[in-house]
């Protein structure tokens with residue numbers, strides 16, 4: 182029943198990992214992940230068919246892999262089906278603007294994890310005063326969409342891809358998870374509303390990541406690879422809210 186196995190990631194060319202997830206009105210949907218690129222390939226319309234519990238699985242998978250080195254997206258990406266060049270565009274929803282990469286032959290599209298979260302309404306954008314406050318403790322952060330560094334003292338969005346700085350919204354995530362698995366015993370998500378909380382969370386995740394890297398030194402990396410290892414706000418959110426999906 183599975184369609185073609187071993188399809189290549191549109192960006193890095195490694196084999197996409199297929200996950201079979203429940204669909205909204207019964208049946209299943211196959212979703213392809215590339216954890217190195219923080220990306221998901223959706224065949225035409227698959228994204229809309231995902232059942233709420235499938236969305237929770239996507240979150241769990243993103244969280245499980247959040248600490249792994251990230252490969253910056255290639256400037257040219259190819260459709261895993263027909264190999265034609267994916268067309269970059271934008272979509273706008275209530276929680277922000279996100280980048281899309283679609284196949285012109287309508288085979289599907291490639292979404293970064295952050296685009297997926299914006300699209301599904303799981304994030305809120307930081308306000309300028311919040312960014313200014315966070316910048317007092319944290320100088321720069323990496324863009325959740327493209328991995329480029331963002332200087333919080335000078336910018337309130339990524340100067341490379343123009344994606345706004347967004348945070349996971351604990352209430353929205355909790356609501357989505359409740360929709361499929363009402364769990365009265367689940368711990369209340371930690372509140373991290375204040376800029377101070379956010380800055381502290383970023384520093385904690387950064388510290389943990391440095392510790393892991395020291396203990397398991399990786400082979401030599403290019404400057405670009407090393408840059409892509411930086412902490413981004415959505416991975417920080419995944420760590421902060423991990424009590425919601427660690428079972």
Ligand SMILES: [Zn+2]
Pocket residue numbers: 190191192193194195215216217218220
């Ligand atoms: Zn990839």
Ligand SMILES: [Zn+2]
Pocket residue numbers: 260261262263264265284285286287288289
């Ligand atoms: Zn195609």
Ligand SMILES: [Zn+2]
Pocket residue numbers: 324325326327328329339340341342343344
């Ligand atoms: Zn960016």
